[in-house]
Amino acid sequence: MQLFVEQLTNVDFSYLDAKRGLVGETWWASAVLDGALDEQGMVCDFGIVKKTLRNWLDDELDHRLLLPVNSPALTLKHSGDIIELSWHGDNGDLLEMRAPRQAVALVDAEQITAKSVAHWCREQLRSHFPVNVEQLTLSFVAETIDGASYHYSHGLKKHNGNCQRIAHGHRSRIQIWLDDERSSALEQQWAERWADIYLGSKEDLISEQDGQLLFRYSAQQGEFELSLPASRNYMMNTDTTVEFIARHLADTIKQQHPDSRVKVRAFEGVNKGAIANA
Template sequence: MATLFVDNLTVLDFSYLHPKRGMIGESWIVDLELSGDLDGQGMVFDFGQVKRQLKRLIDDQVDHRLLFPGAHEALSLNRRKDQQLSLTWQYGAGEIRLLAPTESLLEIPGTEVSKASVTLFLMELLEPSLPDNVNEARILLREEDTGTAPFYHYSHGLKKHDGNCQRIAHGHRSTIQIFENGRRSRYWEKLWADRWEDIYIGTREDLEGTYFVEEVPHHRFRYDAPQGHFELVIPEDHCYLIDTDTTVEYLADHIARQLAEEAPGKHFRVRAFEGVGKGAIAEAGENNLKSS
């Protein structure tokens, strides 16, 4: 028996519901191992097929969705005839209400969304697509190793996007690099990581209003996008509003401009990540750097 491995097969950028933290944006790297007999080509499974077939299957089912545990007592569901799913999630800070196309959400069996429960879901998802000579598959889900660098979890939706980013509740686990007058500043990085911990970043244009649910203020966002109608109600304390869309380009620019306002006379360069290995760069403030 031989074993084939594919590290970094894909990165899943999604959000999920947690009984204490609410909505959490996440990014998990997917590593895959397949064990079995060699086929007529001397392979366990062609690398090209792994990347085209299995990667696509994983991305289509999990990436850019809101994951929720189907058996948790905090959950209430209403599957509507118009292909919309209505969801309510009760947790300590208030409640989350979502109305969205069914394809933008994913129910994970059990009472929690975890690496273990999602791994089991993926194993069952892939099994029918594996060739007969493959008799064992192993999946490893892991976060990016950022060492001691600060990071934050954020969720958002991009109504103008022509792909799955338009879904109102998907997210990322992201690091951030901030340079103050040319020198990296862990102080500012930690400040923004704390500021955006488990946050929903919303566009003011999409904010319909603020309402009280059990005496707790909640923001209500709604918009129409190519995939359908989206609505989200979420506690105000778990939201951060900006005046633009929430693309990573705008987020990097927002952070840079805020830093320039909070620390006048300094120059800032921000590398804001959207999940793993991608992001945007923005600069703001007075350029006090001496040319070499």
């Protein structure tokens, strides 16, 4: 017998890719459980499935940087509760990070894909379900987006939760109106401009040398430091909350179209975001 739960939850995170560099991503998570019926006539109570999986994914995957620990491009160093990493991309890009251990997920794989992450999660979750559950199958899929979207990573040092982690991200839709008419051209322009981008806050920038930017800040969870190529960064004069992102986009587009009314709906992952007018 099989029990299934579709679109149980969504996870927002970033990962390292040999070609794309630091990639912000959002996936829907679904699950199938194989097993015998228990004395209640169930494979597993839906309440247990939802709570167990959702809590585990929230704790171990969501708002983390996923690292393919078997990749030759990755070098890791542990020092107590601190992790340091160095990543050399195929194009010569160098990314380095120093952060608390809870800011990353160490995925036993050579590369981060929906399939490799699902397999890793399943192995970690084996002992979390009743003995009559013989197999757990997880699957991850990206949101179906009809229109423009971009992948971005960032960190919010003032956030009291996990958004303070310096390299987590999202895959997000963008919607732009000029004088009450959707502009697919502007949406696509920003989607291309912010493809696999790191949105950095100027006040967190420590140095720029040889084409590398160094960001550093202190937050509730600890000290965070990230170095990446300037070509992979877009600098903002504010924090990078979705509210500031929407306002920045609206104000920037207004400068380019001063005689038009501008409206921006900027998404942060799935089905949430901010609206700004200019």
